[in-house]
Amino acid sequence: MVKRANQTICVSGSASVQVLNQKADQQASVGLFHKGGRKLFNMFPRLFGWIKNRQVVLKNVEMAVTDIKNLINHLKETLEPGLCRGLVDCFLIVKQKEEDSCVLDTHYNEENLTFTVSNLFAAGTDTTAATLRWGLLLMAKYPHIQEQVHEELSRVVGSRQVCVDDRKNLPYTDAVIHETQRLANIAPMSLPHQTSQDVTFKGYFIKKGTIVFPLLTSVLYDESEWESPHTFNPSHFLDKKGQFVRRDAFMPFSAGRRMCLGEGLAKMELFLFFTSLIQRFRFTPPPGITEDELDLTPAVGFTTPPSSHMLCAVSRQ
Numbered sequence: 001m002v003k004r005a006n007q008t009i010c011v012s013g014s015a016s017v018q019v020l021n022q023k024a025d026q027q028a029s030v031g032l033f034h035k036g037g038r039k040l041f042n043m044f045p046r047l048f049g050w051i052k053n054r055q056v057v058l059k060n061v062e063m064a065v066t067d068i069k070n071l072i073n074h075l076k077e078t079l080e081p082g083l084c085r086g087l088v089d090c091f092l093i094v095k096q097k098e099e100d101s102c103v104l105d106t107h108y109n110e111e112n113l114t115f116t117v118s119n120l121f122a123a124g125t126d127t128t129a130a131t132l133r134w135g136l137l138l139m140a141k142y143p144h145i146q147e148q149v150h151e152e153l154s155r156v157v158g159s160r161q162v163c164v165d166d167r168k169n170l171p172y173t174d175a176v177i178h179e180t181q182r183l184a185n186i187a188p189m190s191l192p193h194q195t196s197q198d199v200t201f202k203g204y205f206i207k208k209g210t211i212v213f214p215l216l217t218s219v220l221y222d223e224s225e226w227e228s229p230h231t232f233n234p235s236h237f238l239d240k241k242g243q244f245v246r247r248d249a250f251m252p253f254s255a256g257r258r259m260c261l262g263e264g265l266a267k268m269e270l271f272l273f274f275t276s277l278i279q280r281f282r283f284t285p286p287p288g289i290t291e292d293e294l295d296l297t298p299a300v301g302f303t304t305p306p307s308s309h310m311l312c313a314v315s316r317q
């Protein structure tokens with residue numbers, strides 16, 4: 001849907017996503033995760049008043065911010081400038097330097113530190129966990145695919161711990177993980193952006209300051225890109241010889257200069273967790289439920305996890 005006005009716009013198609021990401025350069029990513037993850041409020045401010053349990057949401061946000069502040073305070077108290085233990089230490093060291101140099105107009109302040117940490121938690125936990133849950137559900141639903149993954153893992157890795165370097169020798173497994181991400185489509189509307197200048201895109205005039213939602217669904221399920229966009233088909237990422245192939249329309253991390261900052265970390269986590277689980281367990285529906293009965297309708301949310309399921313993890317050892 002593209003609506004011509006100084007308001008919300010949803011953009012379809014891979015080309016659209018790319019062009020908008022370039023054209024609306026220096027887009028201020030509208031702070032979806034700012035203020036501790038009040039996602040829906042940021043996305044549809046008028047709806048927030050109708051959200052049931054909104055006091056609970058606000059309370060949870062407040063508690064999360066308090067936890068993060070406590071964490072930062074602890075790191076501050078134990079900070080040793082010569083020893084950088086991670087992001088918060090680096091931030092605090094630069095902040096101190098800027099304060100010492102009397103820099104006034106700085107981004108290195110308490111609020112930015114709190115919400116940077118909060119953004120990383122918000123962006124980095126639910127996303128990877130939801131994708132992994134999709135992966136296990138799909139394995140339980142399609143046991144023949146699960147067995148092929150397990151066979152490849154046994155043949156290539158054996159019983160030792162999988163490491164990142166193994167990925168290049170596991171084309172089928174890699175294809176299954178990519179296909180899981182494609183079909184799971186956990187961030188269907190990506191994050192909202194805002195045009196920093198007037199843009200004319202495919203004949204549509206988009207005014208400076210317009211909020212733009214790149215619809216990743218339109219790319220991940222694009223019928224001109226995928227042989228069977230609505231089914232779980234690892235062959236989307238395999239050539240005739242069974243080798244892994246990258247696909248330009250694989251865009252679960254969005255595109256452009258503000259695409260997911262955690263893509264590398266997320267891919268590594270998904271690969272290591274997924275393979276380690278399949279190495280050790282067989283995932284099946286619970287007794288009395290057939291594979292066909294496992295429902296792939298996603299749950300409602302800003303990210304789209306699978307709906308709640310009970311699965312059995314049967315040890316392979």
Ligand code: HEM
Pocket residue numbers: 029119120121123124125127128131186187190191192252253254255257258259260261262263265266
């Ligand atoms: C399966 C896992 C993940 C998926 C599918 C995913 C997807 C996305 C998407 C679609 C965006 C919006 C990009 C845009 O605005 O155009 C995004 C942004 C972001 N992601 Fe991820 N993400 C994942 C995991 C992670 C992890 C593990 C981290 C870090 C710990 C992370 C950190 C971020 C950050 C910081 C942003 C905002 C980037 C910016 O605005 O410049 N993500 N992610």
